Amino acid sequence: MAGGLAEATRTAWAKSSSDRQTWLPLTQHLADTSDIAGRLFDHWLAHAVKEQWGVCFPGGVDDARLAFTWLAGLHDLGKMSPAFAVQVDYLAEPMRQAGLDCGTRADMAERKLAPHAAVSNFYLFDWLKTEHGWDHATARQVASVLGAHHGKVADPIILGAVKTHQRLAGKGPWQEARAELATWMTFRSGASVRMGDWAHLRIPVPVLVGMSGLLIVADWVASSEAYFPYRQVGDVSPPFQRSDQSDRVEDALAELAFPRPWSPTIPTLSAQAFYRQRFDWPQGSSPTDVQRHVYDLAQGRDVGLLVVETTTGSGKTEAALAAAEVIAARLGLSGLYFALPTQATSDGMFDRVSQWLLDLPEPPEDVPAWSLTLAHGKASLNPRYRALMERVDEFDRARLDQLDPEQVYDHDEDAPREGADASEGSSPSGEETGGLSNAVAHQWFRGRKRRLLASFAVGTIDQVLMAGLQSKHLMLRHLGLMGKVVIIDEAHASDAYMDVYLDRVLEWLGAYGVPVIVLSATLPALRRRAMVEAYVGRRPAPPKVARAIEAMATDERYPLITAVDRDLEQVSCEEISHQGPSRRVTWNWGSTDLKELVATVEQESAGGGCILIIRNTVGDAQRTAEALGQAGLGPITLNHSRFMAYDRMQKDVGLRSLFGPTGARPDRHVVVATQVAEQSLDVDFDLLITDLAPIDLLFQRLGRLHRHQRERRPEGLSTPRCIVLADEPRGGEGVRRGSSGSERIYGAHLLLRTAAVLDGTGPDLAVPDMVSPLVQRVFGTSPVGPPEAQGLMATALEKHRGRLEAQRHRAQPFLLDSWNPRKQNADLSTWMTLPGSDGTERRGQAMVRDTEPTLEVIVVPTDPSGSTAIQPPWVVEDSVVDVRSIPDDATARAIAGWTVRLPPMMTSNPDQLDELIRWLQEQPDVRRWEWHRHPLLRGELFLPMRLQEGGQMLATSIPSSNIQWLLQYSPDTGLEVTKDV
Known part of the structure; x- marks a missing residue:
């Protein structure tokens, strides 16, 4: 054995390169992932989350860190298997020569029955029980974190398939090699001295979810060749040791340039001084009674759920931001998510939050800026967000694919993983952005699966609702919310269907101890009570709290502030005086x-x-x-x-x-x-x-x-x-x-x-005198x-x-299961129970809003002859756009701004919708356009519309069964559709 590892173990591969010149040994990748996981735990994970994890371990937070880095170093144990090894033959051959016989790719036709994450899960569970005498439930809980590191849990059916197909997982030498890897990492991480103390733990599902989410982040970072360089093929030396490995990790962190998380200090200012300073109010200005009460409440109580009901224009936004800062400082939270009903309202709030960040105390000297993102599908069209992206340092765009760990090949699926929007790629530098904000739109946090991981995020309520939707990489979304204060504005805007998802998410946020601030001008009392009940979930609450919650159903006072402590020891509803005459x-x-x-x-x-x-x-x-x-x-x-x-x-x-x-x-x-x-x-x-x-x-x-x-x-x-x-x-x-x-x-x-x-x-x-009484009468039963x-x-x-019943019924199939704190033996397979197939996920993405089927198209103006594509003439006059070449990023963003949603009359019938999509996809001229090859425009549907002579009206027609759709568009009236039967 060289360097403590057998030759066969050292030949196992984890990552391949497209040029077949470089590779990453499995042992090195496990070491990299373990070490970067430790740095993320130390410098990125919110203090409050660390404390919650630490409660589960006898050694507190230190034990939690040790357990997490140990698991991170074991996550790819399943790559030591024939089913994985055969996928790249030039890397499998050295393994065969070292005694790890894996046959050929053709021999492993059923290899997808043993995905490497599931093999990792199955093997660690067995190894902990047989080699270390761990309790069955504890071993299953811990091993389930490994099974989930590709965003899908290894449920009992998958694990049963791995057990049945031992040939795919590998016996004999393969088992010996996996045992050697597990033992090596257990000693390398320092976990060997704690194995006996951890053998009978019970780790709650909320903690397992967080660990699996952070493990995914660590794995993505460690998988990037830009951060952790690969080796030349043939180099089977053991992993870097001590100082060399430390330098390797430091270099990776410098290249990644992760902004540090927000770490506010508890304000000592009076409410009046605080609001003046944070929101740049002139001397003599004073906060409203609602704003003052919210600030004092955040200072004096361990707030879990805060519901602020007051009139529009009364300063709810400032109150929420003030409370968020105080709560984050008191609890050790590292950011906030501000959720709004629509993309348009999100854009408006993004400007306000960006300005608020400018008025916060400057980041520490070693933190050039925090990370900030706008979380909705048209984020790149927002001028301020785009300016944040463009103001960071330029860098070699040819490296974008390397810098995006989601583009690394996932050999279990034979395809690149779905990655970030390439159009959003820019420098990962954390440089301050010249007055735009104290935060930067860091490249790493722009992928749609990673937006919530930024310290500060503003976006639609959909991003929160999807935390209640069973889908791949759901644990990343939960991780992004765990260390934050979550603000939900215009809470009354959701319908019964959306409420099903929102209530389930509130239940999980309560389980994580995440503070939630709900803002509304007009919230029915029954809905207020339902949100409080959801946040409490199945956690036991004192009888006085249960009585207080029940009384909310008939509380018509207004303005009203409802507060629920995180530990459920206190619930209060306080009417706030309205300043000035009604x-x-x-x-x-x-x-x-x-x-x-x-x-x-x-x-x-x-x-x-x-x-x-x-x-x-x-x-x-x-x-x-x-x-x-x-x-x-x-x-x-x-x-x-x-x-x-x-x-x-x-x-x-x-x-x-x-x-x-x-x-x-x-x-x-x-x-x-x-x-x-x-x-x-x-x-x-x-x-x-x-x-x-x-x-x-x-x-x-x-x-x-x-x-x-x-x-x-x-x-x-x-x-x-x-x-x-x-x-x-x-x-x-x-x-x-x-x-x-x-x-x-x-x-x-x-x-x-x-x-x-x-x-x-x-x-x-x-x-406001009549607001609550009238709202309660309309929504009541009398x-x-x-x-x-x-x-x-x-x-x-x-x-x-x-x-309502139909809406609630439609919301159920993809809804995330509840967390029952009484089920102490539960593991991640009980958290996400639906199969995580791509088809299931695509169907589920549309489930958080109960709307008729809709279709968004990109309207492409053409000259009157229809032969030449042009920019909208009310934007740029007489400007031709080339459809025969891939547009640059700026042009692609402009084209993406021409999207419009077709009306339900065209899309509500499923057969009619399918026919419409086929017609749009099969337009002969459009199929030859090169625009489809730009990442921002890939998969979009284009609708050419001819400019009418002498004006700005665009027009076209679309054939359908028995009818013809006539479409017109102008910047004054928008899209108009009529039928020509």
Whole structure:
């Protein structure tokens, strides 16, 4: 034996290279992974997570670190098997010559029955029991971490297949070599002296999940040739020893340039001084009572779940960020995730969080910047995020594939792993970004599976919901949330379907001890209680806590702050005084008839003014804008979800520049929008006209009305007024109805109850005094409305309950299982119970929102002849784009901004959707385009649309069974689709 390892063991390979000139021995890869795992534990993992792991071990945090580095050094034991070895013949041959006979690749036709992660799991379990006398349950728990290091757990079926097919795993010399590896790493890591002390541990599933997630990170880093150079083929020397290995790891860390995690100190400032400093408030400014109470609560209690319910525009965002900093400092957390309902609201919050980071105390001198990411599918189109990427140091882009460990070949699947968006690649340097933020968009954290691992992340609620969805690499998503404070804004925006996933995620966040801050202006009491119950989960709580939670169902106080301690010892609900007088909004009914609506706008805007009209469907919004334009009531801006991504972003920026806190405020302007104007958009209008919507959303919309103090408003609009559009009661029904489109979106039940409750309120709505009472009445179960309406409402309620039950039922198949703390013997195979096949994952990705099947396409303008692709003429005039070559990154990002979502009328029928996709994929001209080869555009569907003569209108047609779809697009109206039967 050379260097303590037999020749056969030293010939085993872990990584191959495409040029067949270099390789990475298995022993060296195990040493690299163990050592980098230790550094990640020391310098990247949040202190709070280390403490939670340490509770499970007799030696505390030190023991937890030792166990983790030991497991990291054993993770690829299963690569010492014939099923793995034969996959690269020129590396298998030295193993055969050293006595590890593995036959040929053809001999191992069934090799996928023994994936190396499962072999690692099976062998470690057996070795711990037979060689070290470990308890059955303990060995199974620990070994399951190895089985999950490729993002899928090794469930009993997979492990049974490994046991049955011993030929694939290898007997005799193979078993001896694996034993030698296991023994070598156990001594090398220092774990040999603790094996007896660990033999009867019980490690909770939440800890196993975290360890498996961090092991994946360590494995990805250690698998990159850019960080850990490979050896020349034929070099079978033992792993580097001591100082040489230490230098190797230090060089890898320097090349990786991981930003250090956030490590705030507990603020000692008063609430007033703190808010002024963090948010750059002028002298004399004071926090609201809600902001002050949230800050004091975070300072004085071990907060687990914090629910802040107060009016729009009252400073919830600042309160949440203040609480996050205090809580993170007190608990030793290393970042935050800010979740919002949509990509547009995420973009707006990203700017605010970036500015907040600038106002935080400077990072320590040895931490050039923290890591920051924007977590949604169109992140690269956000100007500020793109600037963060572009401001880091340039480096050799030819190395991008090497720098991305997810591109390393996974020989168990014979294909490269799905990696990060190459379009997002840039320098891993941690240099400060010149005033953009105290953080950088570090290259390593831009892959879609790694975004949540950045210290600071802003994105859609989907990123949180997917933590409740069984899918490959789920443990990475959980690891990304473990060491953070999670902020969920506009919590009322989720439906019953999404709530199933959110509640399951809250249950796991409670198990991890992750603090969660929930923000809402209008949260039904039953929903508040459900979120608290979810966070508590199956953990035992004192009777007083259970009683307090039960009482939440009827608590109508407002503004209200609900707090649950992490240890469940205390739950409180405190009403906060509202500063200043209650705001009164005068309201009245209006008609959904377009002629009457136009007449109303004409009358109300006679003296000027800025009017916001919110319609519940895109079609109604488009028809309303068209009718107003024909009546000469402009200028008019239309905003909805069926614009190109680029145009949507421009419209949001334009709305803020005109109607924001410091906006230009035109004398007269009408904005027609859908729900995109309902949430997290800091704009202010003189008059609101809105379709009937559920009462909580109506109050959200009122938040866009007289939001800011103005020196002067037009005559007749000097006090806040709202007109609610609904149809007159039909014969004998006794209550107004929402439009057919509104009922399709929200269902009749909540609309009928909202209309009935509004009818009983009188001409004024007092904010905040009436917010909670009215919301609770609409979402409650007591009868509302006149006697003659009860039959209609009973029918609507029955349909509503059926709809909710159907939503909850549809959410179940891919839902992550609950954690039961009483099941102390559980391992990771009980955590994720669905097979992790690619097909299952692709189907599951669409499961976190209950929407009709939709399809996003990239609209490609062409000249009138259709022969030449051009940029949108309202963006760049007369600019031809070359479809015959791969675009550069900047051009690809621009093209990605031309995406638009087709309407449900085209996609809701599955057969029709399949036919549409085939037609888009088989366009002869488009199939020859080279754009498909750019990583950002790979897999996208392109829809060429001809520019019409003399304008900016694009048009095309798409054939379908028995009909022809006629499509038009303009920057003023967005996408319009009609049928030509």
